[in-house]
Amino acid sequence: MNILFLNGPNLNLLGQRQPEIYGRTTLADIEAKLRELAAQAGAAMDFRQSNHEGELVTWVQQAQGKFAVIVINAAAYTHTSTALRDAILAAGVPTIEIHLSNIHAREEFRHRSLIAAVCKGQIAGFGEQSYYLAFQAALQLKGS
Numbered sequence: 001m002n003i004l005f006l007n008g009p010n011l012n013l014l015g016q017r018q019p020e021i022y023g024r025t026t027l028a029d030i031e032a033k034l035r036e037l038a039a040q041a042g043a044a045m046d047f048r049q050s051n052h053e054g055e056l057v058t059w060v061q062q063a064q065g066k067f068a069v070i071v072i073n074a075a076a077y078t079h080t081s082t083a084l085r086d087a088i089l090a091a092g093v094p095t096i097e098i099h100l101s102n103i104h105a106r107e108e109f110r111h112r113s114l115i116a117a118v119c120k121g122q123i124a125g126f127g128e129q130s131y132y133l134a135f136q137a138a139l140q141l142k143g144s
Contacts, residue, residue, distance in 0.1 A: 001042075003138050004067040004093075005034065005131070006059055007049035008075035014100075019080045023100065025128045033128075037135055053084065055076055060087040060095075069138040071131070080105070089118045094141055098134045099124035100112040 007027060010017060015026035031047045038045045046067070050056050056077065063070055070093050077084050078097070090096050095116055101124030116122050120141060123130045 001068045001142050002044045004063050004070045005047045006056055006072040007102045008077045010134045011049040011075055012049050025125045030128050030131050053081055057083050057100055060091050064091045071134045073098045078115055085114045085118055088115055095119045096134045097122040097138055098125050098130045100130055108126045
């Protein structure tokens with residue numbers, strides 16, 4: 001099984017950007033732990049981050065036929081990107097939306113996800129654990 005993890009804008013700043021909201025763990029730390037989990041589960045994974053909406057859209061489009069599941073933390077693009085929503089729908093790859101913070105307990109503009117309706121599910125509010133929960137969900141999604 002091959003899982004694609006996509007990370008949107010500003011996630012490259014994890015560990016230093018608003019640690020009271022996002023924690024002190026870096027994106028590299030999360031990736032390293034996910035690689036350990038993947039190795040233990042016999043799964044393959046690709047882990048990417050971009051601050052550019054178009055690059056994320058391209059990666060989603062290219063996932064078809066290469067990845068069994070996409071796990072995406074679209075960050076701010078969650079609330080603004082119709083293009084990302086359309087790409088997820090068009091690619092047809094089961095997708096899990098994740099967030100470090102509970103977007104529904106934050107500013108009102110963060111309450112609405114444009115991609116949620118085209119994803120299998122959403123995991124939010126568990127900090128870095130959101131990634132590990134999504135990994136387990138991805139395994140179960142393809143195992144069922």
